[in-house]
Amino acid sequence: MAETTTSELDSLVSKAQQHVRELNLGKPHSATLGVDVEKGSITEHEFISISNQICSRDNIDQRNDEAHEHILAGEAYLRHAEFDPSVPENQIAVVVIQLRDWIINFISPSMLFAPEAPYLAESKPIASPSEIVRILSIKVTGLYFLSHLQRLQPTTFSQTSADLTACLASFTNPQDPWTNEESFRLARLLLSKHLPLIKTTSKHFDTLLTNLLLDNIKPFFLKSKSSLLTPQARKAIAPLPGPAAPSDFESGSKPWKFESPHIVTVFQWTLSQLEAELIEKQWPLIIPPLLTILDDVSIAYKIRGCELLDILLKVTSSSLLERSGLGEIFHNTLLPYLLYLPTLTPEEESLPLLNATYNTLITLTISRFPPSSPSSTNPKRIKTLSAIFRYGILKSYTHIGENVRVSELLMRKSADLVSAMGIHSVKHLKDILPVVTSTLTSPFATASPTLLMAAVGCLKAVIVNGWPRVRAHRGEILEGLVGCWVRIADEEEVGEELRRTDFAMHAPFNAPIPANIHQWTS
Numbered sequence: 147m148a149e150t151t152t153s154e155l156d157s158l159v160s161k162a163q164q165h166v167r168e169l170n171l172g173k174p175h176s177a178t179l180g181v182d183v184e185k186g187s188i189t190e191h192e193f194i195s196i197s198n199q200i201c202s203r204d205n206i207d208q209r210n211d212e213a214h215e216h217i218l219a220g221e222a223y224l225r226h227a228e229f230d231p232s233v234p235e236n237q238i239a240v241v242v243i244q245l246r247d248w249i250i251n252f253i254s255p256s257m258l259f260a261p262e263a264p265y266l267a268e269s270k271p272i273a274s275p276s277e278i279v280r281i282l283s284i285k286v287t288g289l290y291f292l293s294h295l296q297r298l299q300p301t302t303f304s305q306t307s308a309d310l311t312a313c314l315a316s317f318t319n320p321q322d323p324w325t326n327e328e329s330f331r332l333a334r335l336l337l338s339k340h341l342p343l344i345k346t347t348s349k350h351f352d353t354l355l356t357n358l359l360l361d362n363i364k365p366f367f368l369k370s371k372s373s374l375l376t377p378q379a380r381k382a383i384a385p386l387p388g389p390a391a392p393s394d395f396e397s398g399s400k401p402w403k404f405e406s407p408h409i410v411t412v413f414q415w416t417l418s419q420l421e422a423e424l425i426e427k428q429w430p431l432i433i434p435p436l437l438t439i440l441d442d443v444s445i446a447y448k449i450r451g452c453e454l455l456d457i458l459l460k461v462t463s464s465s466l467l468e469r470s471g472l473g474e475i476f477h478n479t480l481l482p483y484l485l486y487l488p489t490l491t492p493e494e495e496s497l498p499l500l501n502a503t504y505n506t507l508i509t510l511t512i513s514r515f516p517p518s519s520p521s522s523t524n525p526k527r528i529k530t531l532s533a534i535f536r537y538g539i540l541k542s543y544t545h546i547g548e549n550v551r552v553s554e555l556l557m558r559k560s561a562d563l564v565s566a567m568g569i570h571s572v573k574h575l576k577d578i579l580p581v582v583t584s585t586l587t588s589p590f591a592t593a594s595p596t597l598l599m600a601a602v603g604c605l606k607a608v609i610v611n612g613w614p615r616v617r618a619h620r621g622e623i624l625e626g627l628v629g630c631w632v633r634i635a636d637e638e639e640v641g642e643e644l645r646r647t648d649f650a651m652h653a654p655f656n657a658p659i660p661a662n663i664h665q666w667t668s
Contacts, residue, residue, distance in 0.1 A: 159219045161219075166280070170211075172276050172279075254316060255285075259323045289332040308361065366402035367402055379470065414450070414453065477514075480506060497551060557603070569612060
């Protein structure tokens with residue numbers, strides 16, 4: 147039996163070597179060997195033999211050909227295998243854990259995908275495009291291997307389950323450079339099979355999430371501390387001057403950014419799983435990493451910080467934000483990002499940052515200041531939204547000039563803010579209507595149909611929410627709509643986007659009267 151196992155594995159390793167050589171030459175290949183080994187029951191000796199061939203390698207560099215070859219061979223060997231019923235479960239469990247831990251360490255994203263820190267004594271290793279393709283393939287192969295191990299012996303609640311969850315969670319953002327479509331799909335599939343085993347009791351799942359925050363995430367942020375926070379992650383009443391925030395020149399203080407960038411994705415997944423009760427219990431483990439990412443000098447991480455905060459706010463109670471004082475800190479951190487405008491900030495970075503910041507600020511304001519009753523509004527909410535409108539929207543229009551893409555984004559965010567303020571948006575009619583009508587009647591308006599659509603959408607929001615005062619501005623509104631309609635009609639060739647704009651201009655006239663009209667007319 148041992149000789150048979152060895153010969154089968156050697157044959158698979160030989161095929162894996164050819165597979166890896168062709169990958170290194172840039173030839174397209176699937177992430178697994180295109181062979182099926184019809185295995186029935188696998189004995190303890192066979193499984194230990196596979197484990198020894200893989201785990202005996204101390205070098206877990208993802209560019210190591212030999213390790214890749216043996217993972218390919220082992221994955222093919224276990225693809226259809228089942229443990230022999232006579233194998234004692236406790237004897238094989240140790241080998242499974244050892245093999246699973248090795249695979250987890252091997253496929254976890256490395257610093258190859260991290261940004262390079264400036265002024266390092268030694269530059270970080272750089273992978274060629276062909277190596278990147280092969281590394282992505284390795285990760286998919288490793289995920290298939292983990293799925294076979296899960297099928298053979300599902301993970302129970304333990305530290306291994308936290309490490310496995312962190313590994314799978316690191317592939318849950320398809321925008322990450324170490325994640326491709328297949329690894330994203332496999333990670334989501336494995337999590338959907340793995341987590342129900344932990345969720346058999348809510349206590350176990352809460353403990354798993356706590357372990358992720360405490361053991362897998364917190365160690366990477368220990369050197370990043372904010373003087374604005376107390377150790378309990380509350381707002382410091384009289385913060386003492388603390389050390390300056392570490393810059394990118396101090397790369398050692400930011401291992402989450404320059405060594406293990408996948409930790410941010412693990413943190414994002416963990417936040418998405420938290421419920422309100424556990425958030426309050428683990429507040430000191432959540433806020434410091436979040437503020438560190440949000441405060442980072444890199445625009446990309448500011449955007450990620452906004453996304454993380456948006457996730458947190460959706461399940462955080464307003465009372466917790468008020469008691470901790472974090473609502474104000476988040477607001478003051480985000481507000482300056484509204485002026486990260488071209489040309490000082492490149493347009494390709496400015497647009498996603500502005501979009502994420504406006505969305506998060508609106509969510510934060512709504513979360514901080516809930517109405518006292520369903521039929522009332524919170525004055526603090528209206529005051530804060532008005533401040534965002536004045537500081538962000540109106541001030542931005544004085545700086546952006548003729549930038550069409552930023553104008554379009556500001557127009558869409560104006561509509562969001564007007565909708566959030568409701569009838570109280572009427573105080574801004576004198577400011578917003580001139581901007582909208584000048585956009586609609588611009589001589590070059592038809593050159594950017596998407597900007598026209600955004601302007602029409604903003605005008606609709608103004609009419610729907612501020613209709614009691616719109617009558618006084620009907621001439622200005624009609625001037626903008628008719629002027630835009632005439633310019634579209636004068637176009638020799640009307641494209642599909644302009645046709646949609648022409649159709650959308652009828653929407654403001656058909657806007658429904660709000661159901662709570664009596665509140666505004668009483």
